[in-house]
Structure formats: C-alpha cells, structure tokens
Amino acid sequence: MQPEKQESTWIYDAWAWAELHRRLLVLGAVGVLLLIVGGYVFFWYRGQHELQANHALLALTPAGRAEEKAGPGHDAFMELAARYGSSRAAVRALLLAAGELYQAGKYAEARARFEEVVARDDTGLLAPMAALGAATCQDAEDKVDAAMTAYQQVIAKYPDDPVSGRARLALAALHEVRGQFAEALKIYDSLQADRAAGRAAMEASIKRETLLRQHPELAPAAAPATPPVITPIGAGAPPAASAPAAPPGPSTNAAAPPGVPAPTP
Numbered sequence: 001m002q003p004e005k006q007e008s009t010w011i012y013d014a015w016a017w018a019e020l021h022r023r024l025l026v027l028g029a030v031g032v033l034l035l036i037v038g039g040y041v042f043f044w045y046r047g048q049h050e051l052q053a054n055h056a057l058l059a060l061t062p063a064g065r066a067e068e069k070a071g072p073g074h075d076a077f078m079e080l081a082a083r084y085g086s087s088r089a090a091v092r093a094l095l096l097a098a099g100e101l102y103q104a105g106k107y108a109e110a111r112a113r114f115e116e117v118v119a120r121d122d123t124g125l126l127a128p129m130a131a132l133g134a135a136t137c138q139d140a141e142d143k144v145d146a147a148m149t150a151y152q153q154v155i156a157k158y159p160d161d162p163v164s165g166r167a168r169l170a171l172a173a174l175h176e177v178r179g180q181f182a183e184a185l186k187i188y189d190s191l192q193a194d195r196a197a198g199r200a201a202m203e204a205s206i207k208r209e210t211l212l213r214q215h216p217e218l219a220p221a222a223a224p225a226t227p228p229v230i231t232p233i234g235a236g237a238p239p240a241a242s243a244p245a246a247p248p249g250p251s252t253n254a255a256a257p258p259g260v261p262a263p264t265p
Helices: 010-020 022-059 074-083 088-103 107-120 127-140 144-157 163-177 181-193 199-214
Strands: none
Touching: 074 088, 088 107, 088 127, 107 127, 127 144, 127 163, 144 163, 163 181, 163 199, 181 199
C-alpha cells in the first residue's frame, strides 16, 4: 500500500504569518522606502551644497577682496571655509587663506593652515601642495633642520607629484646654505637626469652650472686619454721583403775598344 502524497502547507503557513504580522511588514517596507528617499535627498543636498561652495569661492575675486591685516582676502576665505566646512571648496579656501598668510609674512599661522589642509584633504589633490607650503614656511622662518626634514618627508610621501621636484630644489638650496656643496650637487645631478622632473630639471641644470662655476673643485675629473698603441715593425709583422737589386747599367767612363775613338762627353 503506497502512502498518500501530503500537500505542502508551508505556503499557507507563510500567508497566515504575513496576515498576522501585516503591520510589521508594512512598517518595514515604509522604513526601507524612507531610507532610499533619505539617501537620495542627502546626496542631492550634498551636491547642491558643494555647488554653492564652489560658486562662493569663485566669487572671491581679487578685485572684490577686502584688505585685511592678515592679508588680502584671508578673512573672506576663512569665512567661506567655516560656512561650507564639509565641502571640498572649503578645503581649497583654507589653502588660499594659507597662501594669503604666507604672502603677509605670517609664516607660523600659514604653516598651521597648510597642515590643516593636509589633514582635511580627502581627495589627495591638495595635500601635496599644502605639505610643500608647510615646509616652505619653516624654511622662511630659518628653521633649517625642520625645513630639511619637512622637504625630505614631502619627497618621500609624494615622489610622483610635481611638488617633489620643488622640494628637491629647496633641499639642495639648504645644503648650499650649510656649505654642503657636494650634497647639493648630487641632488642637482639626480634632478637633471630625471625626465619626469620637467621644469625642476631645467632649474636644476642652471643651478648646477652656477655651483660648478663657484666651486670648480666639484667638477668630475676628466678621464685620462689612452695613448695609441704602436707596434714595432719587427715585433709582430713579418719583415718587409727587400727589392731585388737593379742590374748595373753601362758606364760612360768605360774605356773604348782599340781603334774606336772615345765618346766625347
């Protein structure tokens, strides 16, 4: 006797569970929908916020900047950075504010702004320039040791960025200030041989020539010329064959045979 096939009842069980928890299912669906709509609104608002920040930054033209004690436009850039703090335009405004402080000779404050840009730049596009700016501020403050360390960090952290060439030039200049001319020459040589250095390589070539004119003892010694090798005739080559002697010709002073008058010379 074969057992009767029992019809599966899981569909009915699921339907009964859905009827029992209909309220929870509706609330869950509404919650998911709200998350989707909320995410869309958030990213739309963020895009609009970024767009407004870019427009505000472009509006800060040199003609419209106010003259401030900290430098022209510094306060305007800082106000924009505070208003649009979560935008990329705010980070660019901080970089411009740091440049204004540097131009005003306030190197310590400028360095703090540059370091803030390095910390806040999530794209990695402004951080190399800001790091070089912070090192330049220490250089301007005559903090030679700190500046050399900062330049070396820029070179090590951003080797493929154009700021690396600028940092190498500045580092070589500090070596010259310290009288370490051989170290400076090594940097100029490496930059000159670097095809990717671009303008920095051309400047390195000019500075290298100037350094060698001032210190000719640094010029690499020319290799001595190799004298030509002269092989003696009898050493390796066979002796030249002597030419056969020519037969003696008739002598004009020979005595004439008897009875024949001697020729008149």
